[in-house]
Amino acid sequence: MSSQSDVSPMENQPSEDHSLTVQGSKPIGNVGSTTVEWAAVSPTENNLQKGVTPTAYVHALRRHWLLSGAMGVILAGIVAVLLWVLLPKTYTTSSLIKVAMQSDSIVGDERARVYAPLYEVEKGTQLGLVRSPFVLQAALRAPGISNLSIVKKRKNDIITWLKEELRVSYPGNAELMEISLSGDSPSEVTKLVQAITDAYWKESVEKEEDRRRAKLAELERCYSQQSEKVRKARSSLSALAETMKTSDREAVSIQQQAAVQRLGESRRQLYTVRRELRQLRGQLVAQQKAFERLNEIQGDDFEVQEAIQRDPIMRQLLQKESGYREMVAQQERVVRPGSTSLSADRFSRQFQSITAECESRRTEIREMIQKAKQAKLKEMLADLQVRVDVLAREEKVLDGEYLEQREEVNQIGKSSVELEMKQKDLETYEGMLRQLAGGRETLKIELSSKPRIQLLQKATDPKTYDNPKIRMALTLLGSGIGFFIPVCGLVWWDVRKQRINTPDEVSKDLGLNVIGSVPIIPGRAIGRLNAPGRKNQLWNLRLTESIDGIAARLLRNAAIEESRVVLVTSAVSGEGKTTLATQIAMSLARAGKNTALVDFDLRRPSIDKAFQLPLDPGVSEVLCQEATVADVVQPIDFPNLSVVTSGRCDRLALQALANGGDALIFEELRKEFDFVIVDGSPILPVADSRYVAQHVDKVVMSVFRDFSRAPRVTSACEILNAFGVEELEAVVISSGEDSYGTIDADVGA
Numbered sequence: 001m002s003s004q005s006d007v008s009p010m011e012n013q014p015s016e017d018h019s020l021t022v023q024g025s026k027p028i029g030n031v032g033s034t035t036v037e038w039a040a041v042s043p044t045e046n047n048l049q050k051g052v053t054p055t056a057y058v059h060a061l062r063r064h065w066l067l068s069g070a071m072g073v074i075l076a077g078i079v080a081v082l083l084w085v086l087l088p089k090t091y092t093t094s095s096l097i098k099v100a101m102q103s104d105s106i107v108g109d110e111r112a113r114v115y116a117p118l119y120e121v122e123k124g125t126q127l128g129l130v131r132s133p134f135v136l137q138a139a140l141r142a143p144g145i146s147n148l149s150i151v152k153k154r155k156n157d158i159i160t161w162l163k164e165e166l167r168v169s170y171p172g173n174a175e176l177m178e179i180s181l182s183g184d185s186p187s188e189v190t191k192l193v194q195a196i197t198d199a200y201w202k203e204s205v206e207k208e209e210d211r212r213r214a215k216l217a218e219l220e221r222c223y224s225q226q227s228e229k230v231r232k233a234r235s236s237l238s239a240l241a242e243t244m245k246t247s248d249r250e251a252v253s254i255q256q257q258a259a260v261q262r263l264g265e266s267r268r269q270l271y272t273v274r275r276e277l278r279q280l281r282g283q284l285v286a287q288q289k290a291f292e293r294l295n296e297i298q299g300d301d302f303e304v305q306e307a308i309q310r311d312p313i314m315r316q317l318l319q320k321e322s323g324y325r326e327m328v329a330q331q332e333r334v335v336r337p338g339s340t341s342l343s344a345d346r347f348s349r350q351f352q353s354i355t356a357e358c359e360s361r362r363t364e365i366r367e368m369i370q371k372a373k374q375a376k377l378k379e380m381l382a383d384l385q386v387r388v389d390v391l392a393r394e395e396k397v398l399d400g401e402y403l404e405q406r407e408e409v410n411q412i413g414k415s416s417v418e419l420e421m422k423q424k425d426l427e428t429y430e431g432m433l434r435q436l437a438g439g440r441e442t443l444k445i446e447l448s449s450k451p452r453i454q455l456l457q458k459a460t461d462p463k464t465y466d467n468p469k470i471r472m473a474l475t476l477l478g479s480g481i482g483f484f485i486p487v488c489g490l491v492w493w494d495v496r497k498q499r500i501n502t503p504d505e506v507s508k509d510l511g512l513n514v515i516g517s518v519p520i521i522p523g524r525a526i527g528r529l530n531a532p533g534r535k536n537q538l539w540n541l542r543l544t545e546s547i548d549g550i551a552a553r554l555l556r557n558a559a560i561e562e563s564r565v566v567l568v569t570s571a572v573s574g575e576g577k578t579t580l581a582t583q584i585a586m587s588l589a590r591a592g593k594n595t596a597l598v599d600f601d602l603r604r605p606s607i608d609k610a611f612q613l614p615l616d617p618g619v620s621e622v623l624c625q626e627a628t629v630a631d632v633v634q635p636i637d638f639p640n641l642s643v644v645t646s647g648r649c650d651r652l653a654l655q656a657l658a659n660g661g662d663a664l665i666f667e668e669l670r671k672e673f674d675f676v677i678v679d680g681s682p683i684l685p686v687a688d689s690r691y692v693a694q695h696v697d698k699v700v701m702s703v704f705r706d707f708s709r710a711p712r713v714t715s716a717c718e719i720l721n722a723f724g725v726e727e728l729e730a731v732v733i734s735s736g737e738d739s740y741g742t743i744d745a746d747v748g749a
Contacts, residue, residue: 052495059501060494061487063706068490072483079482083475093190094180095197096457099126101175123170123177126453129204130168130179130196133159139192139199148188166196176456186462193459205453212447219440226433233426263405270398277391284384291377307365314365317358324351498710503732506703510713512730515700516550518580519543520733544587550731551587554698558675563697563727565666567600569680569689570702571709571716576733577702578606581679584700589641593674596633598644600662600692601681602653605646611636618647622665623656629668642673657688663695683716690723698727705734 061068101119129135136159145151154161167180179197183189308314327347500506507514519542557563568581578601585597599607600619608615613634621627633642647653669676678696680689693699699720703713720728 056495056501057491059499059706060491063499064490064494068487071486071490075486076479076483080475080479083478084471087471087474088184090182090184091186091189091462092180092182093186093193093459093462094178094457095193095455095459097126097177097179097197097200098175098454098456099123099170099177100452100454102452126177126204127168127170130177130200131163131166135199135203136162136166136196138203139195142195142198145192145195148191150183150185150188150192162196179459190459190461197455197459201455205451208453209447209451212443216440216443216447219436219443223433223436223440226429226436230426230429230433233429259405259409263402263409266398266402266405270395270402273391273395273398277388277395280384280388280391284381284388287377287381287384291374291381303369304362304366307369308362311361311365314358314361317354317361321351321354321358324354327351500703500705500708500710500713500732502705503734505710506713506730506732510710510717510730512701512703512713512717512728514732515553515729516546517732517734518546518550518576518583520705543583547583547587548590551584551591554584554588554675555591555593557698557727561697561727564670564674565676565678565696565698567678567680567689567693567696567699568702569693569699569716570682570704571684571712572682573604573685575682575702575704575708577682578610578679580700580702580731580733581677582607582610585641585675585677586638588675588677589638592640594640594642594672595675595677596642596644596669596673598665598669598676598678599646600678600688602646602649602657602688603681603686605649607643607679608645611643613643613645615645616647618645619662619665620647620649620653622647623653623661624650625656629665633669633672644669654688657691660691660695662692666695683719684712690719693720693723693725698729699725701728701730703730703732705732 099122140146140151140158151158162181165181167178167182169178170176171178179193179200181189181193181196183192308318324347328351503514503517506512554563554566566584568577568584570577582597585595588595597607598619599605601607602620605615605618607613608618613636617627617632619632622629622632629644632644632647634645635642666676676696678692680692683689701713701716717728
C-alpha cells in the first residue's frame with residue numbers, strides 16, 4: 001500500500017448491502033452474515049417488548065418498499081387474472097309483487113293514518129312468508145322443478161340453499177317486493193323463481209283471502225248471537241222498569257234515598273224505645289229485689305224513732321212512763337232497805353204496765369211503717385210494670401216497621417243495582433254489536449275491492465349475465481388485496497424484528513450514550529471516494545468528518561479519564577464493528593496519536609486481509625506464550641498506526657483468553673502506544689469479547705441502523721454490564737440525513 005498524507009487508503013465505505021468496508025478489500029461483516037452458532041444469548045432478546053409506534057412501520061416500509069412493491073405487483077396480477085377467469089358468469093331473474101299500504105276502495109286519509117305505522121310489519125311478514133319453508137317446499141313440488149339441475153345438485157340441502165341464496169327485498173323501500181335468484185342457467189333460475197312466486201301466491205295470498213272469507217262468515221254468526229243478546233237484555237230491562245215504575249236511574253236513586261231516610265228514622269225511634277225499656281226493666285227488677293228484702297229486714301230505728309215522736313199516743317205513754325219511773329225511784333229512796341211498801345209496789349206495777357204499753361205501741365208503729373213501705377213499693381212496681389208493658393208493645397210495633405222499611409230499602413237497592421247492571425250489560429252488548437257490524441261491513445268492502453297484494457311481473461329469462469362491473473370491481477378489489485398482502489406481511493415481519501430505525505432510538509430507548517454517527521455510503525460511490533470530483537470528495541469528507549468527531553470524543557475522554565484502551569464490538573456480526581475500529585484507529589493516528597489496532601476477533605479475523613498482512617504471529621500466539629507482544633506488533637504504511645493481527649486461533653488460545661491472558665497484552669500495549677483500539681468479536685454469539693471487556697477502559701458498541709435489533713443490543717449491553725463494564729457507549733452507522741450540508745441524489749458515473 002502506498003502512503004498518502006491527505007486521504008487515507010482505508011476509508012469507511014458502505015457496500016450495496018450497507019456494510020462498512022475498507023477500500024480495496026473485501027466487505028467485512030456483510031448484512032445477513034449471521035450464520036454462526038450462537039452462544040449464551042440473554043433472555044432479554046425474547047422478552048424485550050419495544051414499543052411499536054407508527055414511525056416503526058414507516059421505517060419498515062422504507063427498508064422494503066422495493067421488494068414488497070414488486071411482490072405486491074406480481075401477486076396482484078396473479079389474483080386479478082385468477083379472479084377474472086374463475087369468477088363464474090351468473091344470471092339473475094326476478095319477479096315483482098306489489099304490497100300496497102292500503103286497499104284503494106277503503107282507504108282514505110284517516111285509514112292511512114291507522115295502518116301506516118303497521119306497514120313495515122306487514123312488509124316484513126310478506127318477506128318472511130316468501131322465504132318460509134312451507135312456501136319453498138310447495139315450490140319444489142311444482143311440476144318440472146325437481147328435474148332441474150340446480151335442484152338436483154343440492155337435493156339434500158335445497159331448502160337451506162334457497163334460504164341463503166333467494167333474495168327478497170323492497171328496492172328503494174317502496175311498495176314493490178322483488179323476488180330474485182342468481183345461477184349459471186338462466187332458464188332454470190327463471191323456472192325456480194316463478195315456482196316460488198306461484199307457491200307464495202297460493203300458500204299465502206290466496207289462503208289469506210280464504211281466511212278473510214271465513215272470518216266474514218264468523219262475523220255474521222257472531223253478529224246474530226250478539227243481536228239475540230241485545231234483544232234479551234232489552235226485554236229484561238223493560239220488565240224491571242215496570243216493577244220499579246221507572247227506568248230512570250235518578251228517580252230510582254231518589255226513591256232509595258227517601259227509603260233510607262225513613263229507615264233511619266225508624267231505627268232511631270226503635271233504639272230510643274229499646275233504651276228506655278231496658279232502663280224501666282232494670283228499675284222494675286231493682287224494686288222487686290227491694291220489696292223482697294223489705295220482708296226480711298226490720299225498719300230503721302231512726303225512722304221508727306221519728307214515727308214515735310210524731311205519734312201522740314206514744315208521746316202520752318212515754319210521759320206516763322217517765323212519771324211512774326220517778327215515782328218508783330222516789331219510793332225507793334224513801335223506803336228503808338229491807339222493808340216493804342204497798343205504794344211502791346203499786347207504782348212499780350203501774351210502771352211496768354205503762355212500759356209494756358209503750359213497747360206494744362212501739363211495735364205497732366214499726367209494723368205500720370213496714371206496711372206503708374210495702375204499699376208504696378207495690379204501687380211503684382205496678383206503675384213500672386205498666387210502663388214496661390207499654391214500651392214493649394211499642395218496641396214490637398217499631399221493630400215491625402223497621403224490618404219492613406229495611407226490606408224495602410234492600411229491595412230498592414237490589415233493583416237499582418240490577419237496573420244499573422242490566423243497563424251496563426245492554427250498553428256493552430250494543431257496543432260489541434256495533435263493532436261487529438262495523439267489522440263485518442269493512443270486511444265486505446275489502447273483499448269486494450282490489451287486494452293489497454298484486455302480482456305485477458312474472459319471472460322472465462334474463463338476456464345477459466349479471467353486471468360485468470361487479471366482476472371488474474371484485475377483480476380490482478382482489479388485486480388490491482393481493483398487492484397489500486406482501487407489503488403488509490413484510491412490514492409486519494420487519495417490525496417484529498425491532499430493528500434500530502434512528503440514532504435517537506439508541507439513546508432514548510436503549511439508554512446508550514451515542515458518541516457519533518457514521519454515514520452509510522451507497523455502494524456505487526465506494527470505489528470513487530478518492531477519485532477527483534465534487535460528489536466523491538463530499539462523500540469522502542462526510543465519512544472522514546464523522547469518524548474524526550468520534551475520535552475527538554475519545555481523545556477528550558482519554559485526557560479526562562485516562563481511557564486509552566477502547567474495545568469496539570457489536571451485538572452480532574455484520575454490524576460494521578471491524579470497519580469502525582479500523583477507521584477510529586486511523587483517525588487517531590491522523591491526529592498524531594501513536595495508535596495500535598488489535599484484532600481480537602480470534603474466530604473470524606479480518607484486519608489482516610484489510611491491510612494485506614500475514615495472519616500470524618498475532619494475539620493467539622501471545623496468548624499461548626509462543627510470541628511476545630513486541631513480536632506481533634506490525635507497522636504499516638500509515639503514520640502513527642500499528643496493527644496486531646489475531647493469529648491462528650485454537651483451543652489453547654481461547655482457554656488462555658478465558659483465564660485473563662489478554663491482560664498482559666494490554667499492559668504491554670499501554671506502555672508503547674497512546675491509544676489501543678481493539679476489534680473484538682460480537683458479544684452474543686461467543687464469549688471472547690466479554691473477557692476482553694474486563695481489561696479495557698471503554699467499550700464502544702457498533703449499532704447498524706436498519707440491521708441491528710434492539711433486543712439483541714440490549715442483551716449485549718446487559719452482558720457487558722454483568723462483566724463489570726462501566727464505560728459503555730455507542731456509534732450508530734446510519735444514513736447522512738443528520739450531517740451538515742447537502743448532496744445531490746444522483747451520484748453519477
